[in-house]
């Protein structure tokens with residue numbers, strides 16, 4: 552039996568009057584690669600931000616690696632989680648943002664070693680070795696002493712991926728990792744994510760508008776609309792024979808008859 556590493560049970564998230572996630576049930580199995588697609592404003596990024604504890608929830612329960620994310624068990628009851636619990640839970644996950652979010656005043660190497668040293672307590676030498684390992688994986692071993700502003704957008708995003716990996720998370724969250732890039736730089740970032748997916752036993756949750764890539768990389772595609780999953784399934788099914796009218800309508804805008 553597959554084990555869910557992420558599970559949302561009837562999770563509701565509101566911003567004021569706006570319900571962004573509407574009693575959402577959603578789960579991801581350990582090692583599964585799942586892409587979330589859907590129209591702008593459908594709640595895709597919010598799912599990732601909630602997992603990373605950057606947004607709170609209003610109702611429901613989320614489990615990550617078998618433990619409640621936003622709650623702690625006390626005397627057999629679930630109570631809101633304290634900061635220590637949230638900090639421990641965050642170590643399960645690494646996130647890559649649309650806008651890279653590198654520390655501009657630090658070299659590439661420092662960007663990667665900062666959290667392993669300060670959060671995981673690695674010594675400088677261990678952290679540097681890790682930085683080298685992941686810079687090699689993203690093909691940037693020769694850029695360790697540069698500052699982010701000296702790199703292209705694609706290179707900055709590859710550093711951001713190395714930085715997230717250096718915490719050795721079990722789950723990687725990608726929030727539209729190529730949408731801020733010039734078209735000619737998209738491929739190098741997608742190649743790194745593809746390589747990661749092939750070579751590492753990571754659970755991956757990816758929000759993307761790159762439909763061809765979603766098709767290529769995913770075990771499962773989830774189509775979101777208005778804070779709910781309208782349709783989900785293997786990429787061949789969702790992209791080739793979508794069952795729901797809303798999915799068909801959405802995909803019409805993306806897929807040419809002969810996808811390249």
Ligand SMILES: Nc1ncnc2c1ncn2[C@@H]1O[C@H](COP(=O)(O)OP(=O)(O)OP(=O)(O)O)[C@@H](O)[C@H]1O
Pocket residue numbers: 566569571589590591592593594595596597598
């Ligand atoms: N901090 C916030 N305060 C108020 N409203 C917010 C906040 N964050 C997101 N929203 C709103 O919640 C809705 C869902 O946002 P979300 O970013 O999850 O959508 P999305 O599906 O990822 O869209 P996109 O593809 O455009 O990134 C949007 O209408 C957005 O404007």
